[in-house]
Amino acid sequence: MKQYLLERDAVNGKEGKGFATINGEVVELFRFKNFSLQSQFDEADFKVVGTRKKQKKTTGIQLNWNATVYMGDKCWEDIVNKYLKTGQCTYFTIQITNEDPNTTIGEHTVLIKECKLTSCDVIKLDADADWLDQSISGTALDFDLLAQFNAPAVIGGNE
Numbered sequence: 001m002k003q004y005l006l007e008r009d010a011v012n013g014k015e016g017k018g019f020a021t022i023n024g025e026v027v028e029l030f031r032f033k034n035f036s037l038q039s040q041f042d043e044a045d046f047k048v049v050g051t052r053k054k055q056k057k058t059t060g061i062q063l064n065w066n067a068t069v070y071m072g073d074k075c076w077e078d079i080v081n082k083y084l085k086t087g088q089c090t091y092f093t094i095q096i097t098n099e100d101p102n103t104t105i106g107e108h109t110v111l112i113k114e115c116k117l118t119s120c121d122v123i124k125l126d127a128d129a130d131w132l133d134q135s136i137s138g139t140a141l142d143f144d145l146l147a148q149f150n151a152p153a154v155i156g157g158n159e
Contacts, residue, residue: 003157008103011149015100020075020115022092027075033133035067035096037112037143065094065112066137076120076136091116095146104153114141 018029029035042060069076079090092115099107121134 001157003155005152006154006156009105009152009154011098011103011105011108012100015102016096016098018094018096020092020094022075022079022090027073029069029073029094031070031073033068033070035065035094037063037065037096037110037140039063063112063140063143064137065115065140066135069134069136071124071132071134073134076117076134077122079117080120080122089116094140097147098149105149105151107147108149109146111144111146112140113143115139 018032018035020027020029040062041058042062043056044059046055046057048055079092083089094112094115095109096112097107097109115138117136117138119135119137121136124132124134126132
């Protein structure tokens with residue numbers, strides 16, 4: 001019999017929270033509209049005599065994050081302005097938690113370390129917008145899995 005995920009354990013994307021620690025100050029990221037951390041493996045071609053097949057050798061990894069936030073958090077503009085005026089880059093951590101109380105799988109929390117801002121909308125006007133948002137993105141050097149989802153308590157198809 002085939003097993004499948006029941007809808008009650010699909011995590012609601014709106015259920016979660018985020019915090020950043022910037023210059024020792026904890027900032028709640030309640031203006032976040034979305035956030036994602038992506039890993040990208042670096043690969044190099046690996047060729048050998050005796051085959052025409054080109055293999056790929058993993059040579060490294062990159063961590064990139066991006067977010068859309070509603071305008072109003074000055075911390076991102078402050079990071080840009082500090083670099084612009086002093087040449088000093090600000091590094092910070094971001095902690096994101098997915099936790100939907102309607103599921104049986106618990107929470108997933110990731111601490112993203114050595115974050116650096118690489119792009120930020122500083123100011124914006126938009127005649128078609130009902131509200132303004134801001135795109136921000138950056139890189140990170142590492143992350144820790146502080147909590148991982150559990151297996152669902154009930155699986156469909158076990159009837």
